Amino acid sequence: MMETTKIVFTKTLNKSEWPNTEIAIGDLKEVTKLKRKEGGGDIIVYEGLHLILP
Numbered sequence: 460m461m462e463t464t465k466i467v468f469t470k471t472l473n474k475s476e477w478p479n480t481e482i483a484i485g486d487l488k489e490v491t492k493l494k495r496k497e498g499g500g501d502i503i504v505y506e507g508l509h510l511i512l513p
Contacts, residue, residue: 464480466481467481468484
């Protein structure tokens, strides 16, 4: 799993210290759409309930 690219949605971090990890700021739907257009395979969301509920 360490070689898998990860996207962290956060309001408190400005950069990631973890390998293969990028910080996302913005709307989950919009970022997901952009990532799908880039290709690269499946998208898996862990602990996503607080991301999708108001």
